Amino acid sequence: IEDQVMPKKCGHLSGKEVVPVEEMVKKIVMAVNSRRSEDFLIVARTDARGVTGIDDAIERARIYVEAGADIIFPEALESAEEFRRFAREVRAPLMANMTEFGKSPLLSVKELGDMGYRLVIFPATTFRASMMASKRILEIIRDKGTQRDHLDLLMSRSEFYSLINYYGYEEEDRRVDSIARGLLERVKRSAGLKI
Structure with missing residues (x-):
């Protein structure tokens, strides 16, 4: 809850007012x-x-x-x-x-x-860092037409997949799929369905 008068301004800029x-x-x-x-x-x-x-x-x-x-x-x-x-x-x-x-x-x-x-x-630290990195790689692509020689500036696919637990989600999807198939088969058998 803030004591600034609306409309609010960035706290590090001048021209703010505070409420009573x-x-x-x-x-x-x-x-x-x-x-x-x-x-x-x-x-x-x-x-x-x-x-x-x-x-x-x-x-x-x-x-x-x-x-x-x-x-x-x-x-x-x-x-x-x-x-x-x-x-x-x-x-x-x-x-x-x-x-x-x-x-x-x-x-x-x-x-x-x-x-x-x-x-x-x-x-804003991570936002500023990622925007600076984005700006840098976009300038390289603009100037050279490729990022090929600057892959060291990028997170690798394996690092990215590890960060977001990509393979863990794939494994969970397989596990849930197996459970769903087994459940469907039991329902079909018990109901005498041929679907």
Whole structure:
């Protein structure tokens, strides 16, 4: 649940606005009151750091915890010291966003864990890596008309099949097919069918 004014913007860009604290508290309380399972966690994200500053972000986070949030997600903190300070001053499970090319420094899971962060997300890392690899191989195909000399850039068929458990699914298909054939034969015999 976020405290940004809609329409939402990327937390690492300028021009965001945050809703009044009271509005966010209402959202959290409604989520808490609607929860049907203890396994459902309420994550309260604050974008206040980039709008009203670190002090307000910390104050909001404390209020969000009191309102019932299970995890606090301070978006776009701008230094390792801000991450440390936030963890010192907000007594709750914390989440960190390690998106590349944003306002936050790229800290390791260990560094963040040592500060007290219990959840670290890398929301665009694999997407950015795969898009860069796709761009590179497409440029090669555009320039050379083939990927033939660059197969080392690609996952092999055996690696891909292993990754997706292709042969395991084939084996399961054979097993289920055998069970289905046996069941059909028993039904035919017991019903006297010649199908």
